[in-house]
Amino acid sequence: MQATAFTYDSETRSGSVLLDDGTPLAFDAAAFDAGGLRLLRPGQRVRIEVEGEGAGRRIALVTLQTL
Numbered sequence: 001m002q003a004t005a006f007t008y009d010s011e012t013r014s015g016s017v018l019l020d021d022g023t024p025l026a027f028d029a030a031a032f033d034a035g036g037l038r039l040l041r042p043g044q045r046v047r048i049e050v051e052g053e054g055a056g057r058r059i060a061l062v063t064l065q066t067l
Helices: 028-034
Strands: 002-010 015-018 024-027 045-051 058-064
Touching: 002 024, 015 028, 024 045, 024 058
Parallel strands: none
Antiparallel strands: 002 015, 002 045, 015 024, 045 058
């Protein structure tokens, strides 16, 4: 699934993305580390993998979207 980076805190390695429908979804350090990234800037297009449904939905992986 694709999204746009919205926030990122380099100290905690966590942040949030906006899904293409505008829904915000937070990610934690584990999801950031799983993608092998070192830095993320708001506005960058990312690919995410999501686990769970409804209120239990969470991002498991964040990586840069490449063409």
